[in-house]
Amino acid sequence: MAMRRTIFLLGALLAFGPAGAPLSAQSPGDARVVPHGREQVQLSFAPVVRRAAPAVVNVFSRRVQRQANNPLFDDPFFRRFFGEQGPPGQPRERVQQSLGSGVIVAAGGTVLTNHHVVRGADEIRVVLADRREFEARLVRSDERTDLAVLQIDPGGEALPFLELRDSDELEVGDLVLAIGNPFGVGQTVTSGIVSGLARTNVGITDYGFFIQTDAAINPGNSGGALVTLDGRLAGINTAIYSRSGGSVGIGFAIPANMVRTVLNGAAAGGRVVRPWLGATGQGVTSDIAHSMGLPRPRGVLLNEVTAGGPAGRAGLRVGDIVLEVAGRQVDDPESLRFRFATAQPGGTVPLLYLRDGREHSVSVAVLPPPENPPREQRLLDGRHPLAGAEIANLSPALAEEIGFAGPPRGVVIVRTRPGSLAQRRGFEAGDVIVDVNGEPVAAVQPLLRMLARGGLPWRITIRRGEQTLTANIGG
Template sequence: MKLAPLFRPMAGRRVLSRVAYAAVAAGLALSPLAASAQTQQAAPQQVPQSREQITLSYAPLVKRAAPAVVNIYSRRVVKQRASPFMEDPFFRQFFGDAFRGVPRERVESSLGSGVIVRPDGLIVTNDHVIKDADQITVVLADRREFPAKVMSADEKVDLAVLRIDTKGEKLPTLDLGDSDTIQVGDLVLAIGNPFGVGQTVTSGIVSALARTGVGVSDFNFFIQTDAAINPGNSGGALITMDGKLAGINSAIYSRSGGSVGIGFAIPADMVRSVVTAVESGGKLVRPWMGASGQPVTQELATNLGLPRPQGVLINQLNPKGPLEQAGVKVGDVVTAVNGHLVDDPESLRYRIALLPVGGTATLTLVRKGAETKLPVKLMGPPEDPPRDEATLQGRQPFAGTTVANINPALAEEVGYAGTSDGVIVLKVQPGTTAQALGFQPGDVVVKVNGQPITRVADLKRVVDQPQRRWDLAVRRGDQVLTLSVGG
């Protein structure tokens, strides 16, 4: 998972104070008329009717919600070579494989939190909490421990679903809330296990909604809160005042690693889509847009006749994609999905991702200054063309790479956002020619010795012919890198 430099996954407490307003200032007094007006406008006072009203405590809410929040401990064994130099082809040509060193094992542990969403032991946490774990242990609020099995792990949204065997016992749960009903300024509580000190509750408000510039997952659309969130809170609950799950705490903005009052949670609506897929017994397949676009700037808004910068300007459409088939055209500005406003490509992808394949989405768009609505039949990403995955060997620059044809389904799997045409590098084996030349997963082969590469078959045909010199062009992100290698 790629993280923006200042955004940290979470593997202090802020107390809301009551403010008394006094109408006393040095040397000043209210006039009788002003005092009379204030008396008339004052709200009627009531005697507190319960202990909770007297103490102004969140305790009843925490008492209901906290038992559904668990601690998660993950463990994995990492093997390392005794000498990193023995992985270098230059050294190996002198010393051979016999001197590569005996592998050493190192144990890595991770700490996080999780939320029980079903009484039979279904638990939601962050993907980065349990990523590559060999052993996962869930500790309930009553300190009982259970081994956990990974039911689903989705790096794209940084969510994972675990299951523990409760032997038929029903566990306390948190109901999933409706993320779209949350408003900026709402009070929320964050529950988790920061720094491994034990279950902790912090309070705050919803600071912002629809944050998309966080860079923690492929579907950037977060609830921002100032409730103190620290390492170890990952996977924990952000709850509303009615005791429902608003989101799964996922990341913080911090220069020091500690909370500075800017935390982010994955909305409950996204959590619901992942849990529903697990319960249905199938793999989560998100709808494919078959389109790409860009945010509308002030300059674009002026040129397009929009009253303000809003929506996503469509600049590319796949002829076989659902948007193209529904009648969307390049130059259209999509402003809403099923009535929910979108302001950038990330929020458009998020809104589409929440909907089921086979369903219909209503797009609100602006075309030549006029607003219109189009129904779009949602479909999964197709395997067209077939990916034709292959691992290349021999005396050629791509030896040690696993490559495949780019198609919409593969692009969704690996998070590739470029054009759906070409040959992409999926893996690079260590200690191979390809690794020594610096090839990376995600590179797209454009040309070899001047010949365009559009399919794996093209690449195989070219590299199977011995050459005295290889001239390569590879696209990495927005750049095309060139390289010349002796044969």
């Protein structure tokens, strides 16, 4: 599988002061305590495991990948020698199998796992802890969060399931258990601690905002449960940071609050529609903080506010620094997007921002991104370098759908057909077409007219991420 999977190891240590006296880690009103003696160290996690383990399952997926034969063997002359199956060593189909873990999150048989565990699967089977097997139906698979929702039919039986915890309640140092099926050895339970929260820039999903744990993650454990000691689901184990492929004790789990958003979208019967802020920005670096007279780097500096969007209607402007969303600190664009993506649609969310050295509070509406302008999506053909590219008007809704992080305007390449002229010329999905032969491109229809003129040479400028690239073709 493309991603690494998950198994967790013990990561809790005792802290002692002079002469072996235990250090106090308890503050007034805090129920968390450090173990104070041998008796407490010998306490068992078994009651939590008995409650949680039956809700963790194995997920097996099977995909039949069709392979093209050498065209030589499609010749009737050669088929006279090798038959309809073709020559030895020239298989027409190859079966790919994948092993992962999953979590039952509803008594009726709703199962959550990772998108990469079931990606492209033709058949999915779920095996319960008691070894019963069920064929699973894929309800929703969301590549951007690396989550997938499956449904099995237990025939009216109420299955054991895990309740979702508010993952924002977690604190660094909390004990957690991981349950899954690493390397296919069977259900395995290991323990660790929460090593970090709100981890971003991990490069796993578009909504990169993870619980970090000192647990090792290995093949087969992806999609397994990260469980708190009250037996509730804190997150879905998904990946590790590693340079060699082996565990170095830096594992990541998708927070339960993002899991809840995907489950709600699946329950509604449609695709996951995430709220839209209508603003983008960058993290405040030490240089930016110094230039703006801030005592330390904090927040997200807005450098784009869409007119008429929720942020603009709430009064936010370019140059404002967003400090908190719903009382939670944000320090980079990923954490800002996560906070809005997990907000309750239809209501408002409080936002704290900094302007001219003063803090201000405002309520921002939690709304879906608009389909404005209409996308007018179409596949280009003809005699020009963009033949084989599928293009569309870039609206906030389309930007959200394809994971486009820049300003939602212009014409974007949604995908390119394999082997097409556009692909061979180096154009990629996500490229925004800026101009053709010096003429600015604002929408699909004007672009079609430009391309219809034909002829060489071609000079096409695109924006790819932070780069502006120009292709000169012919002439």
